[in-house]
Amino acid sequence: MRLITHLRHVDLAVPDYDKQLDFYSGVWGLTEVASDDGVSFLAAEGSPEQYIVRLRKDADKRLDLIAFGAQTPADVDALAERLGTAGVQLISTPGKLDTPGGGYGFRFFDLDGRTVEISADVALRTHRKLEPKESVPVRLSHVVLNAPDITATRTWYETHLGFALSDTLSSPYMGEVMHFMRCNPQHHSLAIAKGPHTSLHHISFELRGIDEYMYGTGRLLRSGTRMIWGPGRHLAGDNTFSYFLDPHGNTVEYTTELENLDEDTWHPGVHDFSQPEVTDQWGTANPMNELIAKESFNDPDRGVFIAPPI
Template sequence: MDVPFLYRQLSYVALNVSDLSRSTSFYSDLLGLELSAEQVGESSALRCDSHAASLLLYQADEPGLRRVAFQLASSADLAAAATHFEARGYEIWPIPSEELPFLRVAGGFRLYEPTTRVTFEYFASVMDLGKAYQPTVANIQRLGHVVLRVVDLDGCWEVLERDFGLLSSDFVEDKAVWARCYPNPFHHSLALVKSPENGLHHVNFMVTEIDDIGRARNRLMDAGVDIVFGPGRHKPSGSVFLYFLDPDGMTAEFSFGMEEFPAENAREPRMLENSSTTMDLWGGKPKPTFSSAGVIAGKDR
């Protein structure tokens, strides 16, 4: 890792949605995230841990990925990251002051990465709410990861490894890279999948019990939600998974279990076979609508 800052975690993912009320109900009532703040008709914040938000939803004309936010290890790391990105030639800009009360972070910055076309946000301090997150229909542990569809897999990964300091955990040549944000131990917080066009692949939420996967399948099917892949088990992370479509056709995932890496002497990334069994050791196949919807919104000022 050649960047001068340390990560803490993937903090939140922001999505644009076509019907804010409908999507807020889907993620809260059917998935079990807790609504923690809202700007009526404009945006909703939902959480699945002690922090103020794990998922942000924004009313927009076109559904897709608005931005990806990482919490860094300290304010010193935040300052070092800002200096680092500027030295690499990135334009960075502060999180707008009018957004801070809704985001409940103590300042930070954003930058646009042109190969993935994603706006990334960085901050060090985020509000821990006084009341603990209360699971309802699912025992969600945390926001797990976000995966991007990218045209230029090699170019995107070169940038994210060199400039953003992400570490490869596993890869499939000319197909996918799963990456962690050091020293966070989880197998991946962000991944890339080669695709004919850039876009959102999926957003993941980790659950604490394997039974939550089965219960979610039945609950979602009863509600008419399209299950597009799974239940199954991924080879890269070892996770048991279930993929389904949100009201805009964007793919979300529940998963249970994930490989964790030590901070020192971690194993080398594995080169995995480009095969269906790499994606599902149980032999399942995704539907054509799997991970097919959600544009990248571009520069988010």
Template sequence: MTQPIARLRRLRSVELRTHASAASTDFYSEVWGLQVVERGTEGAWLRGTGDQHHALQLTQAERNGLGRISFALATPAEVDEAARRADALDIPVISGPGPVDDAGGGYGVRIVDPEGRVLELVADTLAVPALGRDDAVPVGVTHVVLNTVDIDAAVTFYCGVLGMRVSDWSEHQMAFLRCNSDHHSIAFNQAQWTSVNHVAYEMPTVDHFMRGIGRLRHHGVLPLWGPGKHGPGDNTFSYFADPGGLVCEYTSGIAQVDEDRWLCRVWRRVPELSDLWGTAGPPSKQVREHMAGVPDPGFSALAEPAS
């Protein structure tokens, strides 16, 4: 059995490639509730009310896709050890270990998973003060759902190599993986191609969650699906599309896992379990198309050709 290369402490941030970077930056800062902390010629970095320098990075690209997913490690020494173990397992290491030359700083290493997703393991990122939680805006990113062509291989890699644990299955269609007490920070959905399904942002309470939905309605932005409450994870949900067509979710109340007591469950894929409240109805063809995204070749498309 493969020994995990590191102990992931939390999901830190997500970089999304989008063909509508400017419009999406305006959406996430003026409507969704994040704050721009830095802005460059090709994108922007946005934070929530939590203590992470940024939760979301938007990068201008010809087509939508995943830039990278960033996980927090405890120390630079853990980063060095993760890089050493990844190299020993012939997992591609594309940068580091070393200082991260990017907004948010830190000391990190970037590796590539079997479907070409770039994963950043980083410690000592820039500290920012947590903000007040009175407004109905997100704390930060809480989970990412990824479409995969081989759910078993994806689960094997993220559990065996990254030390994540399976919290629940939704039949053999979805797998929910955790790295701390949150029910899931990554979930995989069996699909026809590799892509981002959606990114979820934590609202502190159900009240914040509903008031956030109200703010979006005030701006003329209606949910693709929701509000409702999922069975797996026990969290509220309401899904929206950003200007680039990528799906973003408000959520609250994610189940907390007691490692000594939790039993992994296989949920049936029926409407009454996908939405315990019965308020959202089944997902529409439109939301399924948005969540399918477009085929994402991952790192192979990002890497520059050799000169």
């Protein structure tokens, strides 16, 4: 039974905290809603989540954690018991959360040593409907993780957290390179990419529509932010993409129109990544190549099997 409902937020630790905060709260279009000494919580204007990105100042660049939602505290307890019984290493047991919006949750390490949080009863944030041409993120769309063994990581998320496989990217030369995973009808809230080490591949942010997505892409280009791939439209998920690098080399994406599936009838497909129309249906993006792929390998994560301090 699937107990996870959606992706809540992605938390990053960064050495150059002020530069990152300026980027995410400035040109990227998030809103700082709370802060403490060296910690900032950033919300999307159109999302009821209290925040979708947390930045924390640290000597090391790392992915602090990925947070998913559950429907009820009872579901949180059930997941904690399920994981504990299966031998998954828990970082904390279910209890009250002291982050914005409160709630009830716990943390644990996934197969590759990333910290994952599951929570319920987090207060909803007052949000609004974005206006036409308003090119800031509506919500957090999905997160993609690099893993040395993508089949093992995919199986772990299916077995322990109830994620379902939506589609796979493969190629004649590299084999399977990405698994798209869902926890609701959205084509993917999580994807596992083949990488040389455990790290963050990219974080994706949903915009209001195609027009807003293009306005946002243009704003980032005019700001001098480096775009590594796009604009285009993927085949798997049918979503648009523009990939940029944040000031610390994390890949972040503007997207829109990610496919919603009929889960009762959907059957996962395998798409040949070496075919240009698979990576970009429109043919407008620069061709995918090894240099673009290496950018999204990111630096090896310094936080593997080390819980964040907050």
